Amino acid sequence: MWMYLGLLAALFLGLHNLCKKHAVQGNEVFPVLLGTLLSGFLLFIPFFIGSKYNPEYFKEIGFYITELPWQTHGFIFIKSMIMAASWILAYAALKHLPLTIVTPIRSAGPFFTFIGAILIYNEQPNSFQWIGFFLIIFSVLLYSRIGKKEGIIFKKNKWIFAIIGATFLGASSGLYDKFLIQNLTLNPQTLQFWFCFYTILILLVILSITWFPYAEKRKSFKFRWTIIAVGILLQTADYFYFKALQDPDALIMLLSAIKRSQILIAVVVGGLIFKEKNKRKKLVPLFGIMLGVFLILYS
Template identity: 85%
Template sequence: MWMYLGLLAALFLGLHNLCKKHAVQGNEVFPVLFGTIASGFLVLLPFYFMSIFYPDYTKEIGFYIISIPLKTHGFIFIKSMIMAASWVLAYQALKFLPITIVAPIRSAGPFFTFIGAIIIYNEQPTFLQWIGFFLIIFSVILYSRVGKKEGIIFKKNKWIFAIIGATFLGASSGLYDKFLIQSLLLNPQTLQFWFCFYTVFILLIILAVTWFPYSEKRKAFKFRYTIIGVGILLQAADYFYFKALQDPEALIMLLSAIKRSQLIIAVVIGGILFKEKNKRKKLVPLAGIMIGVFLILYAAGF
């Protein structure tokens, strides 16, 4: 069951990436990021109040937000700091790089998660899973060759390093999620609500320094409804992902790989919508990534 929930998370993540690309094009990155997280927070806010005033009903529909100790708040705040840094880097990179380059580099995330899962959680991969993960990494290298034809030299482009940093931080957060869900026994909606709450706080501090004091930046910001869409789709994806992690048999290394199937939407549909270059050539390494994901799922008996 947890694999099916992972696939649902991948579906919403793929749609989320398309909306995100539209939201940041020619726009100020930090207020867009704030708008997406704030939108997700506002979606969850009614469930918080319902958990206080109508706890029985909220438990019945499965969206009850539990009370947590101060120490647990601290753990969630750490996740907020990790993901805020990851998103700031990722949004900046997405603003200056084609989605068909950004999405595949982000697909290297499962490799970092894979190593962490072995070292931290002692998850045991099979031979086919090893092949699958290395096939994904090799395919990402192929994307770098395609990127050069678009004037993107991976070794000299700072936005490439930004998206790599964002990928590493995102993978670290994924490993941390397993601890929050399985060790601290947080339910998805509780983790999502407080995570959004603290992330909004962190982003407000960033905006107070980099955006609010500058009138020209405020005037340059363009509100788009896709900003709200990004926030809602991200919360939907996170909900199914965290529900999958609640299963004690769920392997974070496999969930991370399953989420990469979002690339079908990001590369194929995104490439068409945003009219990006070399779409056919990018299908070759995309196929390699998808075969890698398939091998991981096949080895797990999916």
């Protein structure tokens, strides 16, 4: 069951990536990110209020937000700091790079998760899983060669380093999620509500320095419907992902790889919508990544 939930998370993440590319075009990264988090946070406000005034009903429907000790709040705040840094780097890179370059690099995230799962959680890979993960990494390297034809020199482009940093931090957060869900026994909606809350606070501090004081920046901001869509799609994807992690048999290394199947939507559909270059050539490493994901699922 947890694998099917992982595939649902991948579906909503793929749609989320398409909307995110549209949301950041011509916009400052931080206010867009804040808008997406606010829209996602508003989804959970009714559950939070309902859990206070009608706890039995919300427990029955599976959307009860539990009360937490301060120590657990601290653990969630750490996740918020990790993901805030990852999103800031990822949104900035997405604004300056083609979606068909950003998404495949992000697909290397399972490799970092794979190593962490072995070292931290003692998850044992088999030969097919080894082949699958290295196939994903090799395919990402092929994308670097295609990127040069679009004027993107990987060694000299700071946005490439930004997306690599975002990928590493995102993978670290994925490993941390397993600790939060399984060791601290947090349910998805409780984790998502407080995670959004603390991340919004972090972004408000950043924006109070970099955006709010500058009238020109505020006037140039363009609100788009995709800002709201990004927040809703992301929280929906995270909900299915956290539900999958609640299964004690779920392997974080496999879940991380399954989520990468979102690349099919981002590269094929995104390439058509945003008219990006070299779409056919990018299908070759895309196939390599998908084959790597298949080997992991097959194993």
